[in-house]
Amino acid sequence: MNTTKNIKRTKKVDVPEPTLKRMPTYTMHLKALLQQGVVNISAPAISEELHFDPTQIVKDFAFTGVKGKPKVGYSVVELIHSIEKYLGVDKKNEAFLIGAGKLGQAILSYHALQGFGINIIAAFDVDKSKVDTQYGNIQILHFDKLGELAKRLGVGIGILTVPGSAAQEAAEAMVKSGITAIWNLTPAKLRLSSNIIVQDTAMYSDVAVLLHKLNS
Amino acid sequence: MNTTKNIKRTKKVDVPEPTLKRMPTYTMHLKALLQQGVVNISAPAISEELHFDPTQIVKDFAFTGVKGKPKVGYSVVELIHSIEKYLGVDKKNEAFLIGAGKLGQAILSYHALQGFGINIIAAFDVDKSKVDTQYGNIQILHFDKLGELAKRLGVGIGILTVPGSAAQEAAEAMVKSGITAIWNLTPAKLRLSSNIIVQDTAMYSDVAVLLHKLNS
DNA sequence: TAGATTGTTAATCGATTAACAATC
DNA sequence: TAGATTGTTAATCGATTAACAATC
Structure with missing residues (x-):
């Protein structure tokens, strides 16, 4: 064969x-x-x-x-x-958001995302002042609970909005939790198993294009 | 000729x-x-x-x-x-940020941006509870003051982080104020004079790619 | 029927990848 | 000198754009 x-x-x-x-x-x-x-x-x-x-x-x-x-x-x-x-907008596409800082909160409050097919059902952070609070109608849980919850709910998509310095470690934990698709909004270049789907939103790349167009 | x-x-x-x-x-x-x-x-x-x-x-x-x-x-x-x-990182590249909501704040707190060449020197919003406060070391001013300040300081770059519904109007005001390059982080498709440089960071496009890879 | 627009095949354009000579 | 890597030209690949036949 x-x-x-x-x-x-x-x-x-x-x-x-x-x-x-x-x-x-x-x-x-x-x-x-x-x-x-x-x-x-x-x-x-x-x-x-x-x-x-x-x-x-x-x-x-x-x-x-x-x-x-x-x-x-x-x-x-x-x-x-x-x-x-x-595009699969009709599918469930349930996602977890990892990192409830400013960028994470911006994504959480951007309700239009649901219209593009992603359904955020919980957020995770390590900051104790954020854990167990609500943001909009989404609960922020401690990062430690990610693995258990991801497996129990069968969530496969993770939105990564932690600081760049924490990105690789967080991503690895996400993969261990059974997450197979990561939307990476950090500047970090993730090094993960090749079967994991990673989609980067690289804002700095757009800045580079803008400045070059402006300065030339 | x-x-x-x-x-x-x-x-x-x-x-x-x-x-x-x-x-x-x-x-x-x-x-x-x-x-x-x-x-x-x-x-x-x-x-x-x-x-x-x-x-x-x-x-x-x-x-x-x-x-x-x-x-x-x-x-x-x-x-x-x-x-x-x-890339012109050494140049001044002074920018205003328009819209000090969650996404705007995320950009403001992302200090690494300076390392990519953009220097945010003030932020603008229409929300009275935000106006005249500081975020980090950046002053948030009323949107009405944009025109005067942009002209006085000769700032040519605008970072657009208002809600999508306000994007077109805000962008037009920015152009009137002398801004010639816009980094557009809203989902709106801006319709501006062709001599204005617009760089879109279209997060929803990346979501579409991610979901398609996942669902196929 | 005439004409605009779809749907598809062919041509062009631009970026990536391969090949290879130059060189440290 | 031998060999790895730069620098550049050529080949390939993929996306955009053009051409045109089908059709409502």
């Missing part, structure tokens, strides 16, 4: 990551259109607003399996449903 | 944006090495740690103008200086 062949058998019709990153922009815009009572929308019309190439928009939508009508465009409602289903 | 030709004359040796985004990762790693007393480092050695392609690392470094020695690698100190100079 040839393992290499088996891996290749999974036909690689994978979405480009840039497409994936544009998806939430689409749903946000489409929801605004829906509220304005717009029923159908064409790719060129969206292009006008978002400044994406119309062909690219058509291609992006095609990945979700939605069908449009020539001359008419797409049903706004259908599009929203199709994209959200494709 | 042909304008089109004049524009093209500026030989397009522009850095790829991915290169720019990797730069801060390099400086962070190199600074750690420096603290460990490492004097020289080769691209293959960095590749081992950061999992970037070694050729890509060599190319990235070349953009900054630094010179390496075959068989030895690069001087860690020289590299840091070269990259930081290239």
Whole structure:
């Protein structure tokens, strides 16, 4: 039995990551259109607003399996449903937030995140003044309880908002607790087992791009 | 006189944006090495740690103008200086922060930002309970004062951390105040004059990528 | 029917990766 | 000198954009 062949058998019709990153922009815009009572929308019309190439928009939508009508465009409602289903927004996607500092609190209070498919069900911290308090309607628990709770509730997603210096250690504890996907908002470069999904939000990278554009 | 030709004359040796985004990762790693007393480092050695392609690392470094020695690698100190100079970290880069909510406070308390070249010198908000207080050593002023202060101090960078619903309006006020570069941390898609530099940090895009990787 | 827009295939563009000569 | 690594040119890969046929 040839393992290499088996891996290749999974036909690689994978979405480009840039497409994936544009998806939430689409749903946000489409929801605004829906509220304005717009029923159908064409790719060129969206292009006008978002400044994406119309062909690219058509291609992006095609990945979700939605069908449009020539001359008419797409049903706004259908599009929203199709994209959200494709992204897995309808799934449970329960997450723990690790590190209830300012950034963690900002994420906790950003309720729109639920609209993008992530459902934060508890937060963890080591700071005794924060532990066993509520933030919004989310309980902050001691970090020690992460392992037990993650296993009991079967939570697989962790949002990492601890200080950069504590990030690696916290991430390792998360993995031990059974967390398999980490949204890393710290500046740290995490070194974890390759089967763990890590998604970095590297703010400093964006700062570098901004400054370079400004100073050149 | 042909304008089109004049524009093209500026030989397009522009850095790829991915290169720019990797730069801060390099400086962070190199600074750690420096603290460990490492004097020289080769691209293959960095590749081992950061999992970037070694050729890509060599190319990235070349953009900054630094010179390496075959068989030895690069001087860690020289590299840091070269990259930081290239990114404009040495420049003043004074910035205002607009919106002193949780996310704004998180940015304000993230002192490492200074190490990436941005120097926040004041924050603005419309919330009376926040106005005229200090956060860390940064004064929070009323949003009304933005225009006057931006002009007086010649501040050109604005960090936008208001709620998404207020983002467009705040951004327009910033532009009127003479701000030419905006780091947009809100989910809003800003519609501004094309000469304004806007850099989005779109957290929801990263969530979309994470969930898709997890659910597939 | 005429024309706008979808859907798909082909061309282009840009970044990554590979190859290799130069060199310390 | 031998060999590792830089520096650069070429090949590959993937995403964007263009072209165009299908169709409502």
